[in-house]
Each structure stands twice: as C-alpha cells, then as structure tokens.
Amino acid sequence: MEGLWPRGCPLPCLSCTRRYNCSMFDFRIESASSEPGCQARRGSLQTPHGTIETPVFMPVGTRAALRALTPDQVLATGAQIVLANTYHLALQPGSAIVARLGGLHAFMAMPLPILTDSGGFQVFSLPKKQIDEQGVTFKWKKGGEAFLLTPERAVAIQEELGADIIMAFDECVPYPCPRDYAERALARTLRWEKRCLEAKTRDDQALFGIVQGSTYEDLRQQSARDLVPLDFPGYAIGGLSVGEGLEVMNRVLSWTTPELPEHKPRYLMGVGLPEDLWCGVGHGVDMFDCVIPTRHARGAVLYTFQGRIRVTNRRFKKDRLPPDTTCPCYTCQHFSRAYLHHLFTAEEVTGTALACIHNITFLQELMARIRQAISDDRFEAAKREFFEVYGSSSGPQRKAK
Amino acid sequence: MEGLWPRGCPLPCLSCTRRYNCSMFDFRIESASSEPGCQARRGSLQTPHGTIETPVFMPVGTRAALRALTPDQVLATGAQIVLANTYHLALQPGSAIVARLGGLHAFMAMPLPILTDSGGFQVFSLPKKQIDEQGVTFKWKKGGEAFLLTPERAVAIQEELGADIIMAFDECVPYPCPRDYAERALARTLRWEKRCLEAKTRDDQALFGIVQGSTYEDLRQQSARDLVPLDFPGYAIGGLSVGEGLEVMNRVLSWTTPELPEHKPRYLMGVGLPEDLWCGVGHGVDMFDCVIPTRHARGAVLYTFQGRIRVTNRRFKKDRLPPDTTCPCYTCQHFSRAYLHHLFTAEEVTGTALACIHNITFLQELMARIRQAISDDRFEAAKREFFEVYGSSSGPQRKAK
Numbered sequence: 001m002e003g004l005w006p007r008g009c010p011l012p013c014l015s016c017t018r019r020y021n022c023s024m025f026d027f028r029i030e031s032a033s034s035e036p037g038c039q040a041r042r043g044s045l046q047t048p049h050g051t052i053e054t055p056v057f058m059p060v061g062t063r064a065a066l067r068a069l070t071p072d073q074v075l076a077t078g079a080q081i082v083l084a085n086t087y088h089l090a091l092q093p094g095s096a097i098v099a100r101l102g103g104l105h106a107f108m109a110m111p112l113p114i115l116t117d118s119g120g121f122q123v124f125s126l127p128k129k130q131i132d133e134q135g136v137t138f139k140w141k142k143g144g145e146a147f148l149l150t151p152e153r154a155v156a157i158q159e160e161l162g163a164d165i166i167m168a169f170d171e172c173v174p175y176p177c178p179r180d181y182a183e184r185a186l187a188r189t190l191r192w193e194k195r196c197l198e199a200k201t202r203d204d205q206a207l208f209g210i211v212q213g214s215t216y217e218d219l220r221q222q223s224a225r226d227l228v229p230l231d232f233p234g235y236a237i238g239g240l241s242v243g244e245g246l247e248v249m250n251r252v253l254s255w256t257t258p259e260l261p262e263h264k265p266r267y268l269m270g271v272g273l274p275e276d277l278w279c280g281v282g283h284g285v286d287m288f289d290c291v292i293p294t295r296h297a298r299g300a301v302l303y304t305f306q307g308r309i310r311v312t313n314r315r316f317k318k319d320r321l322p323p324d325t326t327c328p329c330y331t332c333q334h335f336s337r338a339y340l341h342h343l344f345t346a347e348e349v350t351g352t353a354l355a356c357i358h359n360i361t362f363l364q365e366l367m368a369r370i371r372q373a374i375s376d377d378r379f380e381a382a383k384r385e386f387f388e389v390y391g392s393s394s395g396p397q398r399k400a401k
Numbered sequence: 402m403e404g405l406w407p408r409g410c411p412l413p414c415l416s417c418t419r420r421y422n423c424s425m426f427d428f429r430i431e432s433a434s435s436e437p438g439c440q441a442r443r444g445s446l447q448t449p450h451g452t453i454e455t456p457v458f459m460p461v462g463t464r465a466a467l468r469a470l471t472p473d474q475v476l477a478t479g480a481q482i483v484l485a486n487t488y489h490l491a492l493q494p495g496s497a498i499v500a501r502l503g504g505l506h507a508f509m510a511m512p513l514p515i516l517t518d519s520g521g522f523q524v525f526s527l528p529k530k531q532i533d534e535q536g537v538t539f540k541w542k543k544g545g546e547a548f549l550l551t552p553e554r555a556v557a558i559q560e561e562l563g564a565d566i567i568m569a570f571d572e573c574v575p576y577p578c579p580r581d582y583a584e585r586a587l588a589r590t591l592r593w594e595k596r597c598l599e600a601k602t603r604d605d606q607a608l609f610g611i612v613q614g615s616t617y618e619d620l621r622q623q624s625a626r627d628l629v630p631l632d633f634p635g636y637a638i639g640g641l642s643v644g645e646g647l648e649v650m651n652r653v654l655s656w657t658t659p660e661l662p663e664h665k666p667r668y669l670m671g672v673g674l675p676e677d678l679w680c681g682v683g684h685g686v687d688m689f690d691c692v693i694p695t696r697h698a699r700g701a702v703l704y705t706f707q708g709r710i711r712v713t714n715r716r717f718k719k720d721r722l723p724p725d726t727t728c729p730c731y732t733c734q735h736f737s738r739a740y741l742h743h744l745f746t747a748e749e750v751t752g753t754a755l756a757c758i759h760n761i762t763f764l765q766e767l768m769a770r771i772r773q774a775i776s777d778d779r780f781e782a783a784k785r786e787f788f789e790v791y792g793s794s795s796g797p798q799r800k801a802k
Contacts, residue, residue, distance in 0.1 A: 065744055065751035068469055070731065070758075093743040097719055101739050109735035318498055330471065334510035338502050342494040343466055349750055350466035357471075 013203035017231050021203040024048050025233050027265050033379045039257060039284030042374040045234075045265050047113040047164040048204050049105065052080045054265065054286035055370055057272060057363040058115060059293060063088045064098070064108040066360075067294045068353035071109050076330060077357060078364035081113040081164075083289045086157055087122035091140050095160035103162030115289070116163040117269075118154040118196075118210075121238075124172040131171065133188065151195035159202050167236060168193040170210045175242040182214035190226050197230060208234040208267060215248055217255045224259030234265040237285070241270035246279060253283035260284075274303065274366060274390060278383050281370055293363055297355035300344040303362040307390050309337075311355070316341045329361035330354075414604035418632050422604040425449050426634050428666050434780045440658060440685030443775040446635075446666050448514040448565040449605050450506065453481045455666065455687035456771055458673060458764040459516060460694060464489045465499070465509040467761075468695045469754035472510050477731060478758060479765035482514040482565075484690045487558055488523035492541050496561035504563030515564040516690070518670070519555040519597075519611075522639070525573035532572065534589065552596035560603050568637060569594040571611045576643040583615035591627050598631060609635040609668060616649055618656045625660030635666040638686070642671035647680060654684035661685075675704065675767060675791060679784045682771055694764055698756035701745040704763040708791050710738075712756070717742045730762035731755075 013021040025046055032041040045052045059066055059074070060083045066074050074082065084104055089095060101107045104114050120136075123129060129138040135150030154169035169192050171185040189212050200207055209232035213219030227235065237256055240249050253268070260266055265287055268280045272290020280288060293303065300312040304324035309316070311323065322332035323340065331340075331354040343351030366386075373382030414422040426447055433442040446453045460467055460475070461484045467475050475483065485505055490496060502508045505515050521537075524530060530539040536551030555570035570593050572586040590613050601608055610633035614620030628636060638657055641650050654669070661667055666688055669681045673691020681689060694704065701713040705725035710717070712724065723733035724741065732741075732755040744752030767787075774783030 063743070063747040063749050064740075065747075065749040068750045068754060070474075070751065070754060071735070072731070073471075088747070092747050093718065093739070097739065097743075100719060101721060101737060107737075107740055107743075109740075317494065318501060320502060330473070334472070336502055336508075338494070338498065339465075339508055339510075342464070342498075342508075346464040346466075346489070346493050348464050348466040349469045349753065350471065352750065353469060353471060353754065 014201065018233060019197055019200045019203070020206050020233055022233065024204060025206045027263065029263070031375050031377070033374055034377055035380045038282055038379055040281045040374050040379040041284055041286070042371050043286060049111065049113040049164050052113060053371060055281045055367055056080055056287050057277065057367045058083045058287065058289040059360045060289055060291045061108070062291070063092070064104060067298060067356050068349060069356055071111070073357055074360070075112065077360040079112065079360055081115060082110060083115050083117070084161070084163065085119070085122065086116045086154065086161065087119035089161060090119060090157050095157040099160040099162065105162065113165070114163040115165040116158050116161050116167065118158065118167040118169040119149060120154070120170050121172050123149055151192040152199040155196050155199040155207070159205065163205065165206050165208060165234070168196040168207060168209050170212055170238055172239060173212070173214055175214070175244050177214040179216060182216055182219055186212050186219055186223055193227065194230065206233040208232055208236050210236040210238040211256055212239050214239055215244060215252055220252055220255045221259050224256055228259070228261060234267060235260045236267040236269050238269050240268065241276065246275060249276065250279055253280065253285070257284045272363065277366065278370070278386065282379065282383070293359035294356050297359045298352050300351070300355060302355055303359050305389055311337055311340045312344045323358050324362065327358065327361060327365065329358050331358040415602065419634060420598055420601045420604070421607050421634055423634065425605060426607045428664065430664070432776050432778070434775055435778055436781045439683055439780055441682045441775050441780040442685055442687070443772050444687060450512065450514040450565050453514060454772060456682045456768055457481055457688050458678065458768045459484045459688065459690040460761045461690055461692045462509070463692070464493070465505060468699060468757050469750060470757055472512070474758055475761070476513070478761040480513065480761060482516060483511060484516050484518070485562070485564065486523065487517045487555065487562065488520035490562060491520060491558050496558040500561040500563065506563065514566070516566040517559050517562050517564040517568065519559065519568040519570040520550060521555070521571050522573050524550055552593040553600040556597050556600040556608070560606065564606065566607050566609060566635070569597040569608060569610050571613055571639055573640060574613070574615055576615070576645050578615040580617060583617055583620055587613050587620055587624055594628065595631065607634040609633055609637050611637040611639040612657055613640050615640055616645060616653055621653060621656045622660050625657055629660070629662055635668060636661045637668040637670050639670050641669065642677065647676060650677065651680055654681065654686070658685045673764065678767065679771070679787065683780065683784070694760035695757050698760045699753050701752070701756065703756055704760050706790055712738055712741045713745045724759050725763065728759065728762060728766065730759050732759040
C-alpha cells in the first residue's frame with residue numbers, strides 16, 4: 001500500500017488540518033492477514049527518530065528511565081520505541097527542565113523514538129480531582145498547590161518533552177462506568193481532543209487521537225466516527241486494560257477497529273500480556289504499551305514461551321537452565337534460573353535489571369514472531385501454536401479468546 | 402624483577418609449603434618509586450582468570466552481584482578483579498549451590514578474577530557470637546540454627562565458591578582494642594591461619610595470609626614476622642579502615658609493609674577512599690577493596706577528580722555537565738548531572754546503576770593514573786597534583802597525609 005499523503009504538500013503543516021509534517025510520519029501496511037475474521041496487519045511507521053516495525057510493543061520508562069536499565073540495555077532488548085509518562089515527568093523534573101536539557105531524547109540519552117501519554121490516565125486515577133470543561137484540577141502532592149491540567153497544557157508539556165508521538169488529553173472513565181457518565185465524558189473528550197489539535201505548535205510531533213466510550217458499543221463507534229474526520233495521524237483505543245478482562249476487551253475492539261481508517265496506525269493503550277497482544281493484533285491493532293514486563297520483573301516474574309515463571313519459587317533454587325532456553329537476551333545467554341533465584345532472594349537489584357532485560361526482550365521476540373506470522377499469512381495458526389506451549393504452563397494465565 | 406618461583410618445581414603443589422601452583426600466580430614488580438620515603442610500586446599479578454595490573458582497586462560484589470550492574474557493565478568500568486563475600490554467599494545461596502552451578506565465575510557470569518574474603522570480618526561484626534579455639538559459633542538468622550565457622554570451614558566454603566584468591570580466617574578485633582585482647586587474638590589468628598594452610602586442597606587458588614595486631618607497633622611487626630615464614634602467596638593487612646582514621650592507618654602501614662616480603666602482593670582490606678588509596682600505595686600496598694564506591698553511588702554521591710559531589714544537591718537540578726567532564730565512563734559520556742539528579746529524586750534505580758558505573762570507573766581511572774605516576778617515577782608529585790584539584794572541592798574530605 002502507498003503512504004497516505006502526497007509529498008510536497010502545498011500547505012504549511014501547522015495550517016493543514018493534520019497539523020504535522022506527514023512526510024515524517026509515513027505509515028505503510030506491508031502485509032495483512034487473509035484469514036477469515038482476522039484483521040492482523042504488518043506495517044512500518046516512520047518517526048523523526050527512526051522507523052518502527054508494527055505490530056510493536058513499547059516498554060514503558062515512566063520517569064524517563066526503564067527500571068534499572070541503561071539505554072544501551074534497552075536497545076539490546078530489540079525495543080524499537082519507548083514510552084514515557086507526561087504526568088510523572090511534569091511533576092519531576094518538570095517539562096521546562098527537560099526542554100532546557102534538549103528534550104527527552106537528549107535528557108535520557110535515548111536514540112529510539114519516544115511516545116508520551118497526555119497524563120490524562122494518571123490524573124483521572126487520583127482520588128481527589130475536580131473536572132470541569134476547562135480541564136482537571138488536582139494537587140501534585142498533599143498540601144501542595146492546585147494544578148490545572150487542560151488539553152492545551154497537556155500538549156504544551158508534551159511539546160516541551162519533545163517525544164515523537166504525543167497523545168490527546170481525554171477524560172478517562174473508570175470501569176465499570178454508568179452509561180450517562182460514559183456519554184458525558186465522551187462528549188467532553190471530543191471537545192478536548194479538538195482543543196489539543198488546535199493547541200499544537202510543533203510539526204515534528206504526531207498527535208494521536210484517543211477513542212473512548214467505555215464498554216458501550218454505540219459510544220465506541222460514535223467516538224471513532226467523531227474523531228476520524230479530525231484526521232489524526234494515528235488513533236489510540238483508551239479505557240481498556242482497566243480490569244474489564246479479555247472477553248470485554250475483545251468485544252470492545254471488535255466494535256472499534258473497524259471504524260478506524262485502515263491507513264493509520266492504531267494503538268491499544270496499557271496492554272502487554274501475551275494473550276492481550278495476540279487478541280489486539282488479531283483486531284488490527286498496531287501498537288501496544290504496558291508496564292507489566294518491567295513491573296513483573298521487579299517481582300521476579302519472568303515471561304517465557306513456555307509460560308510465566310516466578311523465579312523465586314523453590315524449584316528454581318538449583319536450576320541450571322536460563323529463564324528461557326530459546327531466548328537470545330543477555331540474561332538468558334549468561335545466567336541460570338538459580339542465579340536469578342539467588343539475586344531475588346538476596347534482594348540484589350541486579351536481579352531486577354536482568355529480569356527486565358529478559359521480559360522486554362521476550363515481548364520483542366513475541367512481536368517479531370507475530371510480524372513474521374502476518375507476513376506468512378498464518379497469524380491464527382501461529383497464535384494457536386503459541387498458546388499450545390505458553391498456555392500449558394502452570395502460571396496463572398488468562399484464557400485467550 | 403623476576404617471578405618468584407622457578408618453573409618446573411619438582412614437588413606437587415599441595416605438598417609444597419606454599420600449597421598452590423605458583424606458576425598460576427606469578428607476581429612481578431615492574432617499577433618502583435625512587436622518591437625518598439616512598440614505597441610505591443607497580444606490578445602485575447597473574448591469576449587463573451587473567452593478569453591484574455597493580456596497584457589495583459577491586460570493587461565489591463557482596464552477594465555475587467555488583468549493585469544494579471551486569472557483568473558487562475562491570476567490565477566496561479575497567480575493573481580487573483572483583484570481590485565477593487564468603488559470609489553472605491554461604492548464607493545465601495550456600496556455597497554448595499554455587500559449586501554445583503560451576504563456581505562463582507560461572508554462577509555470576511564473571512570472566513574477571515575473583516577474590517573472596519574468609520567471612521571473618523562479618524562474623525566478628527555480629528552482636529552475638531561465641532569465640533573459642535575451634536572457631537566462631539553464631540546464628541545466620543534470629544532463632545536459626547547455630548553455625549560453627551572454623552578456619553577449615555572457611556577454606557572449604559571458599560574452595561566451593563572457587564575464587565582465584567581466597568583469604569585466611571582471622572580473628573578480627575574492634576577498634577580501639579585493649580592490648581591484651583589484641584595480643585590473644587593475634588596469637589589465635591596465627592594458629593588459625595596455619596590451619597587454613599593445612600586445610601587447603603585446591604592448587605588453583607592462592608590463599609593470602611592476613612596481618613593483624615590492631616594499632617600496636619610490636620604486634621603488627623610480630624604478626625608479619627610470624628606469617629612470612631608460612632610463605633603465603635600474598636599478604637593482606639586487616640583490621641584497618643574500621644574507624645581509626647587516616648593518621649592511624651598511615652602509622653600502622655608504616656610499621657607493617659616494611660616487614661612483608663617485597664616480592665609478594667600486599668592487600669589493604671576495606672580501603673577505597675581516594676586519600677586512603679594514595680596513602681596505601683605510598684606504603685607499597687598493591688591491592689585494595691571497598692564497598693564505598695557502590696554504597697555511595699546508592700546515596701547519589703559521585704566521585705570526580707574535582708572532588709565528591711552529591712548529585713541530589715539542588716545546584717545540580719539544571720546542570721548540563723556530566724558528573725566528571727574528564728571521565729570516559731558510560732554515565733559521563735551520556736548523561737547530565739541534571740538527569741542523575743532527576744533519577745535519584747524520582748527514586749529510579751537506574752540512577753544507582755549509572756552512579757555505580759561512574760564511581761567504579763573513577764577508581765579504576767585513579768588507579769591507572771597512580772600506576773602511570775609510578776612508571777614515571779613521580780608518585781609524590783602526582784599525589785600533590787591530585788589533591789590540589791580533588792581536595793579543593795566542597796565535599797566532606799578527609800585530609801591526606
């Protein structure tokens with residue numbers, strides 16, 4: 001398929017409805033599944049800091065660092081793009097300091113593309129906040145000054161941070177969510193997303209829109225249909241992976257992705273369990289992020305193609321095998337489960353670093369296998385094969401659809 | 402100078418008084434200071450896992466891991482040999498498990514030479530322990546089983562761990578120490594060190610003796626004179642860096658090193674502050690170890706040739722400079738003080754890793770400069786030049802002699 005926008009566009013990018021330099025963010029679909037009911041597709045997304053092969057999993061470096069890892073170690077996992085969180089970075093060290101230090105890429109010495117969220121999800125998770133049409137008022141710290149986060153402010157902060165892909169500021173609703181609240185929040189989200197587009201001043205960042213609508217079919221569809229004419233360079237699906245479970249996520253995706261333009265990248269926010277990744281890709285999603293691999297790593301939970309293991313389990317105390325015998329990562333190439341067991345038991349933080357390296361590499365390997373399966377037009381078969389081995393492990397697995 | 406032992410020695414190594422294969426542990430002095438009152442010397446020590454240039458600083462990986470770092474990162478600091486602690490490893494995971502996994506080098510994937518202490522220092526730091534001629538009885542954990550650590554057991558554990566250099570089991574006395582206790586402990590230490598030599602069964606490990614004697618000139622001299630005939634392949638100086646201060650350490654070294662054979666490596670245990678390293682090398686010490694660079698790194702204290710800085714200090718919040726502009730380490734080549742300030746403020750453990758990388762590299766650089774100064778026969782001048790810059794910093798420095 002061809003890239004979307006003709007080169008040599010006559011309008012200055014910020015005057016154009018798209019408000020970004022589309023030649024910097026070319027998205028191409030290279031192959032798509034022909035299997036019945038399967039929308040999996042493989043593609044590539046260009047960014048100012050390099051091209052990403054999709055479907056892609058993006059590890060999360062909340063505070064401009066991936067837990068215990070240096071950028072060199074992140075690169076070695078095969079990660080193609082990383083996430084950082086606007087809320088946390090606006091709080092500490094502040095986006096002005098990051099801008100002064102040359103933006104996030106320079107600040108954290110990260111050569112890969114970066115995506116920042118809008119801070120919306122974190123702000124709406126706060127116990128005390130006030131929401132009105134203008135934005136959300138909250139306090140960074142107990143007893144601290146009140147801060148008003150608006151769509152304009154969320155965009156300004158993300159422009160100071162300087163990621164390649166930035167996200168619209170949306171109203172995130174809890175799960176489950178009453179219909180009337182979901183409806184009101186959705187209407188406001190649409191107005192806020194328009195304001196984000198208006199507020200944008202940098203043409204070297206792509207602002208993605210976010211589809212909301214909780215678990216209501218018509219609201220999800222309406223959200224997508226409202227956003228598509230705004231011509232965002234990509235569309236995220238928000239409000240999932242908040243405790244609704246794989247069945248509900250599966251349903252919501254089945255209503256949503258068919259409404260999104262085929263030639264733009266789709267990003268399922270907060271999703272990273274292998275079963276959810278297969279599900280999302282099957283619905284035509286191209287991008288995923290999740291703190292799970294790094295958070296689980298801290299808790300000694302390692303992902304392998306044979307299932308999840310908790311390496312602190314006594315049965316690994318003398319185990320000479322690497323976490324995953326098929327894994328090419330630094331951890332699996334050098335260390336035994338017994339050594340990792342020891343590090344976690346002794347509370348040595350090197351254990352967290354090694355587990356993070358492994359878990360991030362695992363998800364990169366998984367996505368590479370998924371991309372290959374799409375190229376080979378055998379996504380559904382590859383998915384079955386994966387779960388035959390992965391799902392038979394003793395770990396607490398959720399059933400795949 | 403020539404290596405000590407003739408090749409093709411007719412005795413089996415374990416029958417020889419030296420009880421190790423001396424061709425594996427050749428120590429050569431390559432240059433020595435001719436400056437008056439200066440005993441600094443530069444040399445090289447061969448081990449089964451590679452040759453070490455001395456004087457050398459050995460970073461400490463207490464539990465078979467250097468805080469937050471992978472072996473690759475440790476190698477990149479320029480470290481030539483690392484330390485691991487017998488007491489901690491005997492407790493967790495246990496030396497039998499390490500042996501089963503192929504020994505410490507394989508267990509922690511460390512290609513560098515390794516030195517293990519005997520566990521004596523840790524055992525004598527325990528509040529509750531019983532000392533008799535046989536050894537020291539203590540409990541690993543509150544309410545746990547009593548464990549008897551003897552010279553024989555300390556050697557057996559170290560043989561299971563499999564380091565290149567292992568240490569004799571000595572009775573460590575507190576500072577200050579009454580004369581009669583120091584005397585009794587010293588006599589027992591001599592008997593214990595003889596038992597360690599007797600207990601040794603591996604000829605691919607060099608067992609170093611340890612000079613004790615608290616802060617008493619005649620006891621230190623007696624200790625050295627008693628140990629030298631036992632023909633250890635190297636001699637450590639124990640019981641220092643326990644709060645006695647630089648002046649006392651300086652005095653004790655001035656009594657001790659002249660008593661030690663010139664052609665064997667000397668190791669000052671637990672020493673790693675720059676001022677102490679210069680002092681020790683000036684007295685003809687060849688090896689040093691200390692947890693300081695990694696412990697300080699965790700507390701955001703960075704060593705630079707301009708002095709120590711605590712990077713959490715507010716003045717570094719927007720500082721674009723690397724920790725040390727002259728440092729070749731990964732941290733200084735990629736990150737600003739502002740970024741490190743942010744990581745420590747946000748409690749991101751990547752900050753500890755980056756600070757460890759820097760501090761260990763700093764000490765390796767310092768030792769490389771010291772070695773060069775000895776080769777150039779300008780050790781005292783180099784020392785003055787170092788402190789002119791380092792000592793003028795605002796950090797809480799101890800005065801060098």
